[in-house]
Amino acid sequence: MIPFQPMAHFGIMCTIMDSECELSDAAGRQRPLPYHQGVSFPPAYIQASTHVLETALRSVAAYASWRPHDPGPACDIDTRYAALPSLTKKDIRAHFPAGLLLPGKDLEKGLASGAIWFVETSGTTADQVTNIWCQEWWDASERASWGLNSEISRIATGGHPEAILVSPLNVGIVGRNGLLPMHERIADQYLFLNEVMYPSEWTDALLDRMVSELNSFQPVVLEGNPSLLAILARHIVRRGARVHPPGAIVLTYEFPSRIHVRQIRMAFPGVPLASSYGSTEAGYVFMECEHGRLHQNAEYCRVDFQPFKEEHGGPAVGRVLLTVLNHPWCSLVRFDVGDLARLDARGACPCGRGGGMVLEGIEGRAVNVTLAPDGRALTQARVDDALAAVDVIDEYRLEQRAGAEYELMFAAGADAPRDVEGAAAAVLHALYGPDARIAVRRVGQVPPEASGKYRLARAAFPVTPGYLLDARYALL
Template identity: 45%
Template structure:
């Protein structure tokens, strides 16, 4: 049974899926070895896609720069005409990729995604933006404190110029609060981990923060702990926008809280996990892009696990494409119970979010039965910390197994990863991700 048959796909979507497949297989050099695997036009479209392998970052690196470009176009010509530019994705060595950046296509993909939430659908695109993320991900890098006017490009204000939040002082947080009131952005686009730090500072000091028309979360998994902190000080609707540098805007959270596929700009193929590990509704998505003249991406493994909604019906009334209940974290960040069952970042986050004293955390699974959890607490007094640690240990035992060995440590802060983002869960042993899928 095709699990995605519960969803509705319009004829235009099927047409774009066919066009993307034919263009890529017929003109992009990377797919030359794939052509023998394609059963061809006489076969149902979904079966043709199913017959093809996944596109990996490794393959993209090996075939860069011309590998994903239709053979009637030359990268050097596009660079000379300023139609494209090189851009680097952040991350570890195996995650990093150099991409061809097409700003026009990116803007069109983002504008289409705005239609999937009532709070952005009512706005003209683009709008006045403020952005809060590591300078490794967006904006301007500078070790010096730049004045506000030096951090405004077009209609965008970059609230942060530092590569790490470890460089932030209370004066930087006060500056962000002040600049939000002055600039009055319509949209605040933020890494939720960083915005939560501003929210805690505002709550702890009694400062009021300007609330824009909408807050969009990108860059990393939004912890429920951080969302709760942000809701306390902002009255804006909070919206998660999901995508990648390679694929553009793939999923958008609607006003009812579910995620809708951006069917105008991408195809999604779904691969479920085995029932033991959460399938068939939990699995990975493989993304094919539409409408980008410079890059043909087929079945790109974005690396994240998503949970399908059990029906194709959403309270918001939108009914096209995949309907997603939750984005549960990256496969690379999966951990496992003592019996070997997969645990997503979201599963742990849901447990820890029930403990209000926790502000942040990082869990490292050392072996199949050994777990180390670092915690940042609202109050680090020894007497109160002991009680919180006891409740946290009970939560870990209920999730991972009572035979696990759990080491819990209270720390003053947590360092972000090399890409300026936080990795909250990880297993420090080898496992075969592909062996977890049905």
Template identity: 30%
Template sequence: MLLRAFAAHADVARTAAIAGEWLDADVDEALVRECLLAFAELGLLEAPGLTLEQLRERQRQARRRHYEHSRAEKLRALLPRLRALPFYARTLPAAAGEAAVNLKELPVLDKAAVRAHFDEFLPERMPAGEIRWLSTSGTTGERQQVVRSLADWDASQPHTWALNRTIEAARGERFCRLTTPFCDGSECHLRGASRASRTRGPRLSLDGGLDIAALPPARLEQMAAELREHAPAYVLADPSYLAMFADQALRRRLPLPRLRFVITAYELCSALHRRILERVFECPVFDAYGATEYGALAVQCEAGRYHVNPESFLVELRDDAAGDDARELLVTTLDKLLMPLLRYATGDLARPADAPCTCAWSESDTLASLEGRAVDSIRTTDGRRLTAGAVDRALAPAAPGIVSYGLVQRGEASYRLDYLPAEDFSEQCLPDVAAALHAALGPGARVQLARRPELLPASSGKFRLAYVDGRPR
């Protein structure tokens, strides 16, 4: 109505008067002007010659400016809160009015500093509500203690899951979780616990274990039965654990429920994991990225891109001069009141997207891929870094009959691929696997292929797709 009236008269006062007549109410001219300015920013008052693509880009930029302004305001509000904590009080530069904050001029926080000065990140008095004391799994180094406010958690996590409409539609429904014993930062191993003790609200934690690839038939049948009886809308899982369970269920023809989708998290999801999960559960698989310290930060949309929660986080991609396109993720938590983090060096690598996504969240910060932990990178024979993600992109297309694997670098040009064959494995793929690895690892690479009856995780409880074996030989 406003747009039609303004298009006809090109006058704010006349538009307000006409709107008042239509609505039979007094319409404030200032309100009309504010609405028209908002329409203009979205490109809705442009000349008729504007194409649909140009209009969409205009609107995307407007939404992006909105979030950039919102994050800048939150960052300015965050700095005084940080200075109330002992660690930041002595490490942040002196405040200079903070009218305009240049994030890159502020110090980077590493995990060693958090471990060494943990008590200096805590306030004098804990906030109201439920508080949980946790520890990380230690996949990027030593384990570290974390304190989490459930109020903080509830304030940020819904914004992350809303980035995927399929996931958002299932929020609050029953789901099952399968992951490492350390997935929630606790030392509570659920093995052997009753189903009742593993159920919390709509969530059922499945009774897995570190030996997920070699569980006895009775345990596999119990897990499949619990999945059917709980009738979840989706499963949230570590991709290695769920892929190994799914392969065993396929071999034994165990009936499984039809899911709406699977969310993978906790460690890098291989294209091989995704393949078997899509095959067994006949549903889409969406990968998410997060950490015990701050929760879920990004999730894949239906188009496969990783979108960063634009309300609760600032993410930077730090170039570590490795010569490839992978960057380390630095995370700033904007809404976290308990143990906030500023430019936190995660030790995780990602590749930036080179163009906006085609989905409804095209204005958000977008990642093309997750590349795994920096400590899980290996070196080619000519010294180039090869991230776990790069290894998977090279290997997975040549290895359709493999459930999972671990590529171990044993020397400058010596490598071993430990692989777990899938239900549909054929040795005919092995020459292609060897050729793919030689092409990725460089001239002179010596690659041993080792078929394994099971793969075992690292001490963190997580599986590693690639790593350097540092033991002396």
């Protein structure tokens, strides 16, 4: 096992080798340090990271205020990145579009030629961002991510037929005046299986249509939100339907609940499943390999990891900041996408891949962290691990109303045993402690958020980064 190594351990060596690297700022305060997992990166990654950072600080308006934080080229590149603030969605809104453009790029020409266009992300008003979209870079980032999973790199050609099950609020086509025929939901090699905005409006007939379209379209890859694929999967199992097995299923767009993954595996036995983690802003960032670990797509994305304090699950758990590499148009540096990750501490992956960060998993969104009555932070993944032990739960959402008040809403199949409520309360008490007051409510269906995505847990109050993050590694 490779221990997690904060760079601080190398501080003395750093001083001997290069007396110019100043780890304190002008006011004499200690700069935040980089946190390393102990993996090595190829020279091209270091070069691309350096080029992106220096260009951003020198020539991109969004980062002008960051210059005083940069300890300068005498420090190694990870130390320079670690000393900087993060880029928020609010910053992107404030500087869009010209303040995020690389020097020498002509926005009007790019838009006119079709090399770039603007895309809006979904979500609440606070989450919504318009981004500069470059399809060429996005496709290259996706292709590179396939190389991180042997099964997908074997079957994906770029032109392979792919069925997609997502919320049309996020991707695809909305059927505003009812259902759309199949040919109107096909674009290039993609078939969008769903045009209905809310899964509460999905009928058995619509789910039967999805099964029949999978059988006729025969996708090589089936991709979608795990929560939506799970609804289809439960329908397939309930109906005993015969369905064409795709070459692989890719889970994306939201945190994959273990409950949903289990249901998808039941409906598609033997089909390889892989989680792909990315964002509209930063492309394809991590891909799950055939051994279940998430490898960084290091050719297209730099990831900086800021660990939580020990009492909140650090240093293995922390937030990820994303920097796009090799992007022809945009400068996106240390973007706080709002997601949390768990570093993999099991040493080299049996798949043999190196040259990037390795995760055990994504822990969910920072806004979905809840607190135990004793103040410990619990990520969505911890809540999910606990509730996955109650194997008859189909869907759930946990809300922390106030200090020690929690409410679990869950749905379970008609044949579920009677005291699911008691079993769910017991696993949550084990997680949150004896002082937690947990109300459990069984419902017919757990609705998704207005964004179209499922939220498995949330607190009714904000949990700030300053509360969670270890101040040695983050500028707070």
